Amino acid sequence: MSTEPRTLAFREALREAMVEEMERDGSIFLMGEEVGHYNGAYKVSEGMLERFGERRVVDTPIAEAGFAGVGIGAAMVGLRPIIEFMTWNFSLVAYDQLVSNAAKLRYMSNGQFTLPIVFRGPGGAAHGVAAQHSQALESIYAHIPGLKVVVPATPADAKGLLKAAIRDDNPVLFMESELMYGMKGPVPEGEHVVPLGVADTKRPGRDVTIVTWGKMLHVSLAAAAQLAEEGIEAEVIDLRSIRPLDAEAVFASIRKTHRCVIVQEGWPFAGVAAEIAARIVEHVFDELDHPPVRVTSLDVPHPYAKNLEALVLPDAARVSATVREIVPHRGG
Amino acid sequence: MSTEPRTLAFREALREAMVEEMERDGSIFLMGEEVGHYNGAYKVSEGMLERFGERRVVDTPIAEAGFAGVGIGAAMVGLRPIIEFMTWNFSLVAYDQLVSNAAKLRYMSNGQFTLPIVFRGPGGAAHGVAAQHSQALESIYAHIPGLKVVVPATPADAKGLLKAAIRDDNPVLFMESELMYGMKGPVPEGEHVVPLGVADTKRPGRDVTIVTWGKMLHVSLAAAAQLAEEGIEAEVIDLRSIRPLDAEAVFASIRKTHRCVIVQEGWPFAGVAAEIAARIVEHVFDELDHPPVRVTSLDVPHPYAKNLEALVLPDAARVSATVREIVPHRGG
Amino acid sequence: MDAELLLHLYRQMVLIRRFEEAAAKAYTQGKIRGFLHLYIGQEAVAVGALSAAAQTDYVVATYREHAHYLARTGDTRGAMAELFGKATGCAGGRGGSMHFYSAADRFLGGWAIVGGHVPIAAGVAFASKYRGEPDVTLCFFGDGTANMGAFHEGLALASVWRLPVVFICENNQYAMGTPLYRTLTVEDVAVRARGYPMECAIVNGDDVLEMREATRQAVERARKGGVPFFLEAKTYRFRGHSMADPAKYRTKEEVQQWRNRDPIMLLGQRIEALGIATPERLKELDAEAVAEVQDAVAFADASPEPEPDSVMRHVYVD
Amino acid sequence: MDAELLLHLYRQMVLIRRFEEAAAKAYTQGKIRGFLHLYIGQEAVAVGALSAAAQTDYVVATYREHAHYLARTGDTRGAMAELFGKATGCAGGRGGSMHFYSAADRFLGGWAIVGGHVPIAAGVAFASKYRGEPDVTLCFFGDGTANMGAFHEGLALASVWRLPVVFICENNQYAMGTPLYRTLTVEDVAVRARGYPMECAIVNGDDVLEMREATRQAVERARKGGVPFFLEAKTYRFRGHSMADPAKYRTKEEVQQWRNRDPIMLLGQRIEALGIATPERLKELDAEAVAEVQDAVAFADASPEPEPDSVMRHVYVD
Numbered sequence A, B: 001m002s003t004e005p006r007t008l009a010f011r012e013a014l015r016e017a018m019v020e021e022m023e024r025d026g027s028i029f030l031m032g033e034e035v036g037h038y039n040g041a042y043k044v045s046e047g048m049l050e051r052f053g054e055r056r057v058v059d060t061p062i063a064e065a066g067f068a069g070v071g072i073g074a075a076m077v078g079l080r081p082i083i084e085f086m087t088w089n090f091s092l093v094a095y096d097q098l099v100s101n102a103a104k105l106r107y108m109s110n111g112q113f114t115l116p117i118v119f120r121g122p123g124g125a126a127h128g129v130a131a132q133h134s135q136a137l138e139s140i141y142a143h144i145p146g147l148k149v150v151v152p153a154t155p156a157d158a159k160g161l162l163k164a165a166i167r168d169d170n171p172v173l174f175m176e177s178e179l180m181y182g183m184k185g186p187v188p189e190g191e192h193v194v195p196l197g198v199a200d201t202k203r204p205g206r207d208v209t210i211v212t213w214g215k216m217l218h219v220s221l222a223a224a225a226q227l228a229e230e231g232i233e234a235e236v237i238d239l240r241s242i243r244p245l246d247a248e249a250v251f252a253s254i255r256k257t258h259r260c261v262i263v264q265e266g267w268p269f270a271g272v273a274a275e276i277a278a279r280i281v282e283h284v285f286d287e288l289d290h291p292p293v294r295v296t297s298l299d300v301p302h303p304y305a306k307n308l309e310a311l312v313l314p315d316a317a318r319v320s321a322t323v324r325e326i327v328p329h330r331g332g
Numbered sequence C, D: 001m002d003a004e005l006l007l008h009l010y011r012q013m014v015l016i017r018r019f020e021e022a023a024a025k026a027y028t029q030g031k032i033r034g035f036l037h038l039y040i041g042q043e044a045v046a047v048g049a050l051s052a053a054a055q056t057d058y059v060v061a062t063y064r065e066h067a068h069y070l071a072r073t074g075d076t077r078g079a080m081a082e083l084f085g086k087a088t089g090c091a092g093g094r095g096g097s098m099h100f101y102s103a104a105d106r107f108l109g110g111w112a113i114v115g116g117h118v119p120i121a122a123g124v125a126f127a128s129k130y131r132g133e134p135d136v137t138l139c140f141f142g143d144g145t146a147n148m149g150a151f152h153e154g155l156a157l158a159s160v161w162r163l164p165v166v167f168i169c170e171n172n173q174y175a176m177g178t179p180l181y182r183t184l185t186v187e188d189v190a191v192r193a194r195g196y197p198m199e200c201a202i203v204n205g206d207d208v209l210e211m212r213e214a215t216r217q218a219v220e221r222a223r224k225g226g227v228p229f230f231l232e233a234k235t236y237r238f239r240g241h242s243m244a245d246p247a248k249y250r251t252k253e254e255v256q257q258w259r260n261r262d263p264i265m266l267l268g269q270r271i272e273a274l275g276i277a278t279p280e281r282l283k284e285l286d287a288e289a290v291a292e293v294q295d296a297v298a299f300a301d302a303s304p305e306p307e308p309d310s311v312m313r314h315v316y317v318d
């Protein structure tokens, strides 16, 4: 049971989840670049080396494919690794380990092996770090059966979802954001677990459904606030986990609003937003007064220049403008 | 100008495209595992070492990330590499080279560099090669801006599209199929170039649009033949290239048929089929008498057992059954 | 010389040889599909190595793992049924030839991406060290794997973390159609180990006793010393890379040369020379192996296919 | 001793030092965003190496490449404008600090995935060999790169194909906050090269003349001998890994020890000792560098941002 909340920064909430779980279960360890002596490239694991020692907080050489594989091997024989990618961009050199090995082992072995492993780290664009460091990669991982993909958007969900991910017996990819690590919010103390695969309505509304996750939740909420002043009530649904996907929550909202905008940080082509749009028309087509619309990053590698960067990412203005186009003007 | 066609096997058509282009342009070379002395794991490059020598037909060690990177470096300074992955499954260890480097160099360098490189090889499921060797991976590559993705379905298109890919100044990922290498068909001699980004209507019809590509074209054509006997005329559109995507051809067909089934070999979640469904509703929503429906591989790692394998992949029966569900019964 | 041991090793090697000959036959009959990579000619490596390890030591292997699986588990029925894609197979028919598993016997696959399992083996050893358990992990791979990034990273991590893993390079001279000298400019794969640095040894992989002794020392070093060890076994595959490969890239003479050091023949001669068994006795052992394999084939033939409605099972933990 | 040469090297090193000091200042003013990795303390490596190569030899570097870019191109304006994200930058403002390019000067980046550019450099050398051109490729990377798979594969391919590439390991003792000894159990990174095998040398990277001579020999070996060469330069970065890193993981004493062999100071002392220039003359050169950097900052400040409607350009060839 959660007791009364206090305020924590996103990174503190993540740390609390890891620390509490590691206190609970000695088979859990944290491994990654700079997670120990450096206290984490983004200070998520600050103090954990001191607390748990080098055995359970393991600094690695720069070798993502190698230590991702080490995590998989350790999980095969019963440990519960938390593998940190300094950012998800660097997971691409380990892509084969996650897709060919982690995602398939259980199935290939007819259920003989269980892989209770979490891969986590920040993803998406930070500020001005350019194309190779600014990729939102949930779509290329969510495509793969055998993997779960989780993207928390608030400190409370960060703690609750990470605890659920650590306790999950499947490979879970947990995608955070550099830009959100400092974001503060109420976080329940102690046992606070948010089940994977359950979306959360972060703002209720009757006129349009905005489906989003991660960093884009805050863009969407900002847009919803603007729209409210114009008399448009947007319902904002935070998916929280991409795989498993709580499509029912999306359908239920659309049965009420009959309109949907999907806001995604990543690239449009065959992205998660496309999956959601496809599911919507497959299941609640007759409920729609307007086709689902996607608001995503422009279809371009991420530029460095500030003005270009601002154009590439979805912002509140783009989201509200999109909503205005599909919601009949009312009031005001 | 194409002269009158003769019949070639799919692998011969690919070879002819490479040989003709390499005869034309000395900066083109073929590199990959077993492409030379072994004459190709699947004999696509048979005879090419003898014809062009070790300088231009280069056997590699097993090091996909390495030789993919070598290809990128060579292309940066003006060569036109054709990099063969023995199968696309093995490209996953080189995923970072394609996504972080090949796809982004031109943009990051503000257009200073051009990457005229082709990555090619067979993809998708063969027979009984199980989970790690049976992946249709176009979706995880088509998601990435900066890459082009081409999937030929006939010997003639294989030649024409590969020539276009080799002449293209962008990184082009060219996905073939072990199971189709032996397939015979008419192939124009000499200069036969099929532009990238142009879909082809492989069978005209008025009642429903079947959108597909690669191996699934033949499944779709088989379904269309069955359906025709029942009086249902399916129009079968072969996308041929996934990125760029000829969405207009799909829309035009739907304006006629008002119904669409998308048939894809790969996994459903955030796949190319989802992108097509999303585009359709975004652009021709009002033309639809029924929402677009996806027929894809089951959402599961590929099993070895023959009976399970048959369940996982889309077949003509599943496609026709899906079409019957959305097309009002007519005639007979 | 321990007579029982020699006969035991002989039995295992013959059983594996006959098993794969039967598999090759079943493949031509269409009972086995996909890729079938035979170990024929290399039996002394897996048998010698696994005979030197404890049953509780972990085994991580490649797609050419029938021998390792049989040497560890003796489960001819489960292996053949897996090749036949049957529900009774050691992976329920889901894995096939390249993906054998037995969690109970600590046989951890069966991996088909070259090099990809090397870091995984290091991870299994990491777990043993983490828990303070004495188990060593044996990781098998081929000569062609030495240029893969995952191979490098796996060895580097095992070295820096001092993990109890024995890397066993089955140097059968070829990676598919590519002779080693064309992809490795050093004489021995073992040279690569020095750069980590890692203790290493080179052994005649066709001499099962030499293989056994070298592995015994390597495993002991890993177990007691808590360090990785690199073992390179020189051997040869008599057949093509897989059933699809006619192996035209090798001369008859070269193949014959190696057949003259057929590990089973060598061990048989030694057994006879030592008077441990007569040629007739060895023939009997061979006949017993053939019979066991026939039983396995019959079992596989008679076994049911996987339940169609089980197709979505085991993607995730239910 | 060639006086002009020493003064030229001194000018370059000072210019790079002042350039990065100005960049650090601009970063704190918010004019530069994202990651800014400074090369301060390592200048002798890039300057010495590139002074020994021909202008037509290719350069492939990392995200810590300001020095290499300036040593090759002298383009302070284009470099500073790139840091400022302006249209006049050497990558049009699209790349930023980690992605400098000049195709005309054969400066091929500016790569920010550790190890990923090593095979690319091998590929550039492959092209030179393919075309029978005499050009050599210089590939720079850090000590922390030695455990990456791409590093291994790049070296392995360069070795097996005998490619004219010089791999220059800038061993500044740390990968971010990680001292080398914690990730490498061998004394020198160069040891790894032996396993390919590859000729190698270890050099004092803070002595620009030693760096220059070692590179001259390596480049000549690569050009004439058609073989790769591995050069390890021992050096030190005075600042943190990036502007975000306070570098608390190093003792004041350690940093001071290395500052005492500041490559610019060392070269200045040598120049004075040889009577090539007076302290006053060196101060003048320094002042010239400061002025050039100020001009570059002014240029960058005054330059326009990229055209908003150019945002989709250069994803593909138009």
Ligand SMILES: Cc1ncc(C[n+]2csc(CCOP(=O)(O)OP(=O)(O)O)c2C)c(N)n1
Pocket: B033, B062, B064, B086, B090, B093, C064, C112, C113, C114, C115, C141, C142, C143, C144, C145, C146, C170, C172, C174, C175, C176, C241
């Ligand atoms: C990453 C990757 N690339 C290519 C392949 C295709 N392939 C399978 S086995 C093999 C040869 C491996 O040779 P070696 O490591 O010597 O093992 P051996 O087959 O000789 O036992 C190749 C190229 C693969 N499975 N994985």
Ligand SMILES: Cc1ncc(C[n+]2csc(CCOP(=O)(O)OP(=O)(O)O)c2C)c(N)n1
Pocket: A033, A062, A064, A086, A090, A093, D064, D112, D113, D114, D115, D141, D142, D143, D144, D145, D146, D170, D172, D174, D175, D176, D241
């Ligand atoms: C594959 C990958 N992993 C992690 C990172 C994050 N990162 C950037 S630089 C760096 C340290 C590199 O150290 P070294 O190779 O010694 O170069 P140095 O920064 O010292 O010049 C790390 C871990 C990255 N860019 N790429």
Ligand SMILES: [Mg+2]
Pocket: C142, C143, C144, C170, C171, C172, C173, C174, C175, C176
């Ligand atoms: Mg081999």
Ligand SMILES: [Mg+2]
Pocket: D142, D143, D144, D170, D171, D172, D173, D174, D175, D176
């Ligand atoms: Mg360093």
